[in-house]
Amino acid sequence: MPGQKLELPGVKYIIAVASGKGGVGKSTVAANLALALHMHGQRVGLMDADIYGPSVPMMFGLGLVDQTKTPFPIEKFGLSLMSMGFLVDPNQAIIWRGPKVAQAVGSFLGQINWGELDFLIIDLPPGTGDAQLTLSQAAPLTGALIVTQPAEVSLIDARKGVRMFEEVRVPILGIIENMSYLVATDGSKHTPFGSGGGKKLASEIGVPFLGEIPIDQMVSTCGDSGEPIVRKYPEHAVSKAYTELAATMLREVPKLTAAGLPAVDLG
Amino acid sequence: MTAGTTQPLKPLSLKKDGDGLRIEWNDGTTTFAPFRALRKSCPCASCTEDVGKPIDPFRVLSAQEAAAGAPVPVGMKPVGFYAYQITWNDGHDTGIYPLELLRSLGENVSPR
Numbered sequence: 001m002p003g004q005k006l007e008l009p010g011v012k013y014i015i016a017v018a019s020g021k022g023g024v025g026k027s028t029v030a031a032n033l034a035l036a037l038h039m040h041g042q043r044v045g046l047m048d049a050d051i052y053g054p055s056v057p058m059m060f061g062l063g064l065v066d067q068t069k070t071p072f073p074i075e076k077f078g079l080s081l082m083s084m085g086f087l088v089d090p091n092q093a094i095i096w097r098g099p100k101v102a103q104a105v106g107s108f109l110g111q112i113n114w115g116e117l118d119f120l121i122i123d124l125p126p127g128t129g130d131a132q133l134t135l136s137q138a139a140p141l142t143g144a145l146i147v148t149q150p151a152e153v154s155l156i157d158a159r160k161g162v163r164m165f166e167e168v169r170v171p172i173l174g175i176i177e178n179m180s181y182l183v184a185t186d187g188s189k190h191t192p193f194g195s196g197g198g199k200k201l202a203s204e205i206g207v208p209f210l211g212e213i214p215i216d217q218m219v220s221t222c223g224d225s226g227e228p229i230v231r232k233y234p235e236h237a238v239s240k241a242y243t244e245l246a247a248t249m250l251r252e253v254p255k256l257t258a259a260g261l262p263a264v265d266l267g
Numbered sequence: 268m269t270a271g272t273t274q275p276l277k278p279l280s281l282k283k284d285g286d287g288l289r290i291e292w293n294d295g296t297t298t299f300a301p302f303r304a305l306r307k308s309c310p311c312a313s314c315t316e317d318v319g320k321p322i323d324p325f326r327v328l329s330a331q332e333a334a335a336g337a338p339v340p341v342g343m344k345p346v347g348f349y350a351y352q353i354t355w356n357d358g359h360d361t362g363i364y365p366l367e368l369l370r371s372l373g374e375n376v377s378p379r
Contacts, residue, residue, distance in 0.1 A: 136347045136349075137346045137347045137350075137363075138347070141347075167349065167365075168347050168348065168349045168350075169275060169347065169348035169349040170347070170348065260345070260348065261277070261278065261345035261348060261351070261366075262278060262279065262280055262281060262345075263281075263345070264281040264282070264283075264288075264340075264343040264344075264351065265280070265281065265282040265283065266283045266340060266341070266342070266343060267282075267283045
C-alpha cells in the first residue's frame with residue numbers, strides 16, 4: 001500500500017473522523033456531519049473504514065447487498081456510502097489480520113467510483129493501527145476531526161490519535177466533544193462524563209475546539225432506526241449542533257492547503 | 268487549523284547528486300545524504316531487526332543483490348505527507364523514510 005498513492009481527482013476534500021478511543025460516537029458524528037454537509041448543498045460521500053465493526057449500514061437502514069448486482073457506492077439520503085457491512089453478513093465476524101484490513105480500506109478508496117464529491121467523510125475505527133496508517137499513507141487526506149468524550153479516559157486515547165496524525169502530518173481540523181451533557185426533563189443540565197475535556201485537549205494541542213454535542217436518547221434511537229437525527233429531526237438541538245459544525249467545516253476546510261511532498265529527481 | 272504554529276520541516280527539492288541525495292529544506296538548509304548511509308539506515312522492520320546481529324556468513328545473495336553493487340535508489344516516492352519510500356537497486360523497497368530521518372542522515376552542505 002505505501003507508495004501506491006491513491007488519486008481521487010473528483011473529490012475536493014477528504015476528511016477523516018477519528019478518535020483513539022472506541023465508543024465515543026465517531027460513527028454517529030461522521031454520519032450526522034455528512035448529512036449536515038449535504039443539507040448545506042454539498043455533494044458528500046461517507047466511507048466506513050471500520051472493517052471489523054461497520055456501523056454505516058444500520059445508521060442508514062441498509063444491510064448486506066448482492067455484490068454482483070449492486071453498484072458501489074450505495075446512494076441513500078443523498079449521500080454516497082460504502083461499508084464492509086454491505087459485503088459481509090452482520091452476524092458474521094470479520095477475523096482478519098492487519099494487512100487484509102489495509103487492503104480493504106485501500107480498495108474502498110481506490111476501487112470504488114466515488115465520482116464528483118465536495119466532501120468524502122471517512123469514519124475511522126478506534127485506535128492507531130492499520131486502517132489509520134493506510135489512509136495516512138495512501139489517501140490524500142485534507143484533515144482529521146478528532147472526536148472525544150469529556151472524560152479523561154477518553155482524552156488519553158484521543159491524544160494518541162492526535163499524535164499519530166501529527167506524526168504523519170495530516171492537519172487536525174479540530175476537536176469535537178461528543179456526549180458533553182444531557183438536559184433533564186426539568187431543564188437541568190448534567191455532565192455525567194465531566195466537563196471541559198474537549199476544550200482542554202484542543203488548547204493543549206493548539207487546535208480549534210469545534211463544539212459540544214449533547215447526549216440525547218433520540219440520537220441513538222434515530223441511528224438504530226436507520227435515519228440519523230440530523231435528517232429525521234433537523235430542528236432538534238443535537239441536529240443544530242451538527243449543522244453548526246458543518247458550517248464551520250465549510251468555512252475552515254478550504255483554508256487548508258494540502259502539504260504534498262515534491263517528486264524526487266533521480267536523474 | 269493545524270497543530271502548532273511553527274512551519275513543519277519540509278523538503279523543497281530532492282535530487283540525486285553523485286552517490287547521494289541532495290535535499291533543499293524549507294528552513295533554508297541543504298543536506299547531502301550518501302546513498303550508502305541511507306541504505307544502511309533503512310527503517311523497515313526486517314532491516315531494523317538485523318541491526319546488531321552478527322552477519323550470517325551463509326546467507327546467499329539473490330542474483331539482483333549480487334549484481335547491484337553500491338546502493339543506488341531506482342525509485343523514491345512520497346508516502347502521504349510525511350515520508351518517502353525508496354526502492355533500491357538490490358530490489359529492497361520496504362523502507363519508509365520519514366522526513367526527520369532523511370534530515371538527520373544528511374550532512375549540512377548549505378551554501379554560505
